[in-house]
Amino acid sequence: MKKIIITTRKDTSAEIFRKNGWGVFLYDSINNSIFEQKNNIVYYRDPFNDVYRRPDEQKINSLMNKLNYLRSIDSISSFEDLVSIEDKWLQAKKFEKYMPKTKLFSQINFIPGKHIAKKRISQRAKDILFELNNQKLDDNWIVQELLDIKEELRVYSVFGDVVPDATIKTSKQNGKVKVVGGRKLREDEIEMCKIIAKKSKLDFIGIDLAILDNDKMRVLEVNRSPQFSRFVEIFGEKPLEKILKI
DSSP states (O other), X not given: OOEEEEESSOOHHHHHHXXXXXXXXXXXXXXXXXXXXXXXXXXXXXXXXXXXXXXXXXXHHHHHHHXXXXXXXXXXXXXXXXXXXXXXHXXXXXXXXXXXXXXXXXXXXOOBTTEEEEESSOSTTOSEEXXXXXXXXXXXXXXXXXXXXXXXXXXXXXXXXXXXXXXXXXXXXXXXXXXXXEEXXXXXXXHHHHHHHHHHTOSEEEEEEEEOGGGOEEEEEEESSOOOHHHHHHHOSGGGHHXXXX
């Protein structure tokens, strides 16, 4: 079986796919050989990954139309599919029971220390505001309650199965997000993530899970094309082999 990944940039996670036999191509520089190989499966990675580049909707749709004979990870067939999954407002409505209280910017009075603002479509944890600083925002932004987070985990689900190991992340409030370690998930954490994975109907996701006081949990967001190179450094590839070695 031939497999290709199409991505914004050849980052460390894309390199892990390449080492596992995937062909790696960029949205902006597709090689014509991609249309000749008749690959069996294609994985469209995050086109919103680069803060300096606006995805070309027309070009991406054209590419997907040319490759419509392939089976797609997550059943992606259009740019609109990518947007609808990445949109944090739509996520908040789908996972309302499990996420922080969320409103569109126009629906609530933003209060520093009580709320955070997030871009609905953002690039790798960018555009998260704890204070507005006189910025003029619109409904391309959402406002969420600010949680007192004891621990933030990145949990992976592969074809509906929750990987029992998770990486531990630093808070976005302290600057750039970093992975500082990893641990086994508790059973209740696994069950929560199974619910999210089932509701997402996606093949491979990264769930940002916040652990609060009294071990209560909230899902911060669901990432359709998650980074996982640090996970592999800590735990090895084995827990993710179902997606890497399709």
